[in-house]
Amino acid sequence: MSAVSKGGVRGALIGLLALGVVFSAVGVWGAIGRPPPEPPEAEPLFDPLAQALASGGRVANREAPIPSMCYTKTEGVSNPCWTCHTGGVGANVMGDEGLQAEYAFSDVGLTNQWTNLFTDRSAAMADISDAEVLEYIRQDNYTPLRAALTGRTGGYKGWVPDLDLARGFDEDGFARDGSGWRAVRYKPFLGTFWPTNGSTDDVFIRLPEAFRRDSEGRPSREVYRLNLSILEAAMTVDPGLTDVSGARRRVEPVDERAGGVDLDGDGALEAAVEQVRGLPAHYVGGAAQVAVRRYFYPLGTEFLHTVRYVDPDAPALLSTRMKEVRYSRKDEEHEDDRVTGFYAEEREKKLQGRLPVFPGNPELGLINDFGWRLQGFIEDARGRLRVQTMEEHAFCMGCHTNLGVTVDQTFAFPRKVPGREGWRPQDLRGIPDVPQAGHAKPEVLTYFERVKGGDEFRANQELLSRFFKGGAVDEATVRRAAKGGDKDLAWLVTPSRERALELSRAYLALVREQGFAKGRDTLLAPPENVLPQVENGSTGLEDAGLIFEDGRLHLAWE
Secondary structure (H helix, E strand, C coil): CCCCCHHHHCCCCCCCCCCCCCCCCCCCCCCCCCCCCCCCCCCCCCCCCHHHHHCCCCCCCCCCCCCHHHHECCCCCCCCHHHCCCCCECCECCCCCHHHHEECCCCCCCECCCHHHHCCCHHHHHCCCHHHHHHHHCCCCHHHHHHHHHCCCCCCCCCCCCCCHHHCECCCCEECCCCCCEEECECCCCHHHCHHHCCEEEEEEECCHHHHECCCCCECHHHHHHHHHHHHHHHCCCCCCCCHHHCEEEEEEECHHHHCCCCCCCCCCCCCEEEEECCCCECCHHHCCCECCCCCCCCCCEEEEEEEEECCCCCCCEEEEEEEEEEEEECCCCCHHHHHHHHHHHHHHHHHCCCCCCCEECCCEEECCCCEEEEEEEECCCCCEEECCHHHHHHHHCCCCCCCCCECCECCHHHECCHHHHCCCCCCCCCCCCCECCCCCCHHHHHHHHHCCCCCCCCCHHHHHHHCHHHCCCHHHHHHHCCCCCCCHHHHHCCCHHHHHHHHHHHHHHHHHCCHHHCCCCCCCCCCCECCECCCEECCCCCCCCCCCCCCCCECCC
16 A cells, blocks of 8 residues: 555545446347347446545535544433543543533534434334345445455545455464454443444454564564564553553563564563563664654554444354444654643634634545544445545544543553453454453443443443442442453343344434535434534532543453
């Protein structure tokens, strides 16, 4: 894949290319003197970029980066805000925990633009059978996207999915197609990202070519594994540690000799080391000149994130069909003081009520202040993956730009399962509900207690009936999924078969409407705990003593 230059990312949209199919009819007269019937019209070639180009650069909702969850009714009792808005964490000095205490929207943001939340789709859902749902979610729309982008008339300048999912992954989680992508198994972020709330997802990471070669420039699986282990250690350091020399991270068995680095600090280079103590100064092999930065990915790091339906019969619940394909690449790298300045500038923008602006276009993706380029694909009305419009791209930028909880603007990788178990395709089975770093209680239990429900809107009735006996959290039952319990995370957040099918029905109805600019939440009915209009001021949570500054992505696995 060729890198896209900074100038290209900030370039203007290319012009819309007209695609056409010319048909000619050649026939003979029949015995009765009438021409034969016209042949059926061939289907035009599918252009995944056409819808985005047709929409131009229009962004009707200038506050599209504000997610729908920010419009929840807290009523002074429910606080889902702590998961994203928290005190400064490591290199992230956003410190936006004040947003738990007060609604602080711009004039535009005071109106909840996510009106799909209030739409009743029960009639459309009733017309979709279980068999239709299952057939639909088990169809492949990823492979055709790759083909359509590669063969597009006029070319395509953006990122083309270059991971061959059909060929799968080896026992170490590396893509068998030789692309350099590696599967990451992780504990999903809270609430919306649980299967019980409508979607499954998976994540893949790829480091630049230099990280995959030895010091002589030869491709080296061992060097790549070493560099990924170093990155894993750098991104998962407990933020409570002031001295990184005290950090410990269990990693997959790696050969220190391949990179000439003593990861476990025992004074010897060994063949199968499974712990990183502290952090080395640099990566190894072809990347030996790249400094290791705590909580920062190296320049050129890529992530591929697919969002899928919940297939109740798939072992890991992931459907074949994808709702979205999301890609990000770190195209720019900034020093620590500049990153700190970006956070300060964002706080100032919010105080002034300035609306967010992101350079880029649908074909090349949008880029944030921190140097990450994000590009997304989403289903069209027929279920084919298409390039997102400018406004649909803007939706992605809020959570990956200036949230207090993110680690270098990402969510999943800092939550990777330690060691070799974390290098394989996503599967919640066997993952325990461990606490967040610095917490005493398991993470999901903490979420339930603080939110008073199983999702931000407290609309998941199935979780409420399972784990909230008499309106209070059944702590003993939830703790069965914690370390040492007889259950796991999959048991805790997997929906019933009936609910999984209903959630797919609801989203399929939304797909057919193509109204993503008004929201893409998966809900079975309009939720009660959502504000259509906001008045800035107190959320009531501070008076109730329900402000929490301890939200973390980092987990206390061991």
